[in-house]
Amino acid sequence: MLTAVTGATGFLGLHLVRELLARRRRLLLLARPHPLPAPVRVERFLRTCGADAEELRVARTHLQTREIALEDGFLGLGREGFQRLADRIDVLWHCAGDISFGSSLQQARRTNVDGTRHVLRLLTAGERAPLLCHVSTVAVAGARPDGVVEEKELDASFGFNTPYEQSKFEAEGLVHRWVSEYGGRALVFRPSCLATHRPAHPDRPHHPLQVLARQVGAMLRRHPELTGTPGPMALPVPAGAGTNVLPVEHAAYAMVEAAARHTGDRPRIHHVVNRRNLPMTEVIAALGDHFGVPVDTSWRSSRAPQDMRRTLPAYAYWLSFSRTYEGAGLARLGLACPARPVVDRDYVAAALH
Template sequence: MLTAVTGATGFLGLHLVRELLARGRRLLLLARPHPLPAPVRVERFLRACGADEDELRAARTHMETVEIVLEDGFLGLGRVAFQRLADRVDVLWHCAGHISFAATLRQARRTNVDGTRHVLRLLSAGERTPLLCHVSSVAVAGARTRGVVEETVLDDSFGFNTPYEQSKFEAEALVHRWVAQHGGRAVVFRPSGLVTHHPAHPARPRHPLQVLARQVDTVLRHDPGMLTSPGTMTLPVPPGASTNILPVEHAAYAMVEAAERHTSRTPPVHHVVNPRNVPLTELIATLGRHFGVRVDTAEHLPAGQPDVRRALPAYAYWLSVSRTYEDGNLARLGLAYPGRPAIDRHYLASALR
């Protein structure tokens, strides 16, 4: 059985590849052209995770690569090679995407929506009936700020804060229509903010907290007007604001295991989330300690003070999502994230290193 993976060298993708290799799967990495081949980047990641030489040799024999252009209708392969690929795939993990909160809607759609459409075309073109494991996001809930988001609901009535949210919503909607209209087989995963407390290394992309920290560092160095007084920054935080953060290692394990157990009778959508949100005040305080800055919070900023949300799109996004998420489908499989250990200040501090 051949398992194809898009986005295999992304932050989540690398962890999914590790889980799939641990189960002995033969992998076809559908990767963008890059100076460093995808298997080399995967091997560097595995080595950093502690894989020994026997594991690395086994991984090499289980991986091959096809370079693709996700935004092209035939994935940049041409009609003949596209059909040849379609006839080989048994399972496809679609993890690739444009994840920047600063992207325009056109940019986000080109990768997230058109790319998904082209993947669905691939899965419909072959001799087999492959399973699609589609990595969506809890961001499909858009600008909804409160309440519990259900796994069976895909609703755009709240609108969207960012083009990223809208593009992920539209991509998931494509998948559901493909299943309903063409009899496709799919399981959808909606992870929340995925992080890790393990040290970074060159082969691993940054996770959202590290991206936010980099943006904060840029603001502190280039826009000192954001400091309300020497060594102090004031950030707007609505009362009770919180965000959902989950260790990527657990997410990857739960997703692969759920896909292994998938049948046509099981629910097609899984929220991959933490049962406990992290208070935004705790996240902000950890960021402050990381940079040696005192951080005050206020519901409303004083008149005339620059609003950091303009400089930090990721922070502006997190301010708007204090909602929680149903996670019954993974829980029924025994794969929901346990309540402890919690994502606390010590974990967050390690995740920022």
């Protein structure tokens, strides 16, 4: 059985590959051209994670790679190469995507929507009936501010804060139409904000909390007056604001295990989320610790930047929500987020390094 993976060298993708290798899956990494081949980057990641000799041996013997262009209708393989690939695949994990909040809608659609369309075309063209494991996101809920987002929901009525949200919504919609029109077999996973408290290394992409820290650092450089006067820096947080942060190690394990247990042709949607939302006050406190700056999270603080949404987009994005997410799918399988490690201020502080 051959399992193909797009986005294998991304933050989540690397952890998914490790979980798949632990189950002795034969993997084909569908990767963009890069100076370092994808298997080399995977092996370097495994070494930094403390992989033993047997795990490294399995990686060397179970990994193949094929360079693709996700935005091209034939994935950059030409018609014949595209067909040969389609006839080989039994399972495809589609993890590749544009996750930047800074991309335009056109840019985000090129990767997230068109790329998904081309992957679905690949799965339809072959002689097999492959299983698609599509990595979506809880961000498909768009600008919905509160309430419980159910796994069966895919609702655009609240609009979207970012092109990323809209493009991922549209991409997931393609998957559901593919299932209904072509009888495709699919699992849809919607992870929340994924992070890790394990030390960073050059071969692992940054996770969203690290990106947020980078934006805060840039803001501090642009607004030295925030830390140059007596008293704490103001990063106001409205009551109830929170985000859902999940250790990537658990997310990857739960997703791969859920796929391994999947039977039949009925599609499933799984929220891959923490049981507990993380209050934004804890995130901001950890950021203050990280930069050595005392922080005032009072919403009425007079020292806040005049246009927080323009100054710190990711911060304003997370402040929009107090919503939570149903997690019944993985819970039924016994794969709900465990109580440890606790994702709190200390976890975020470790994740920022």
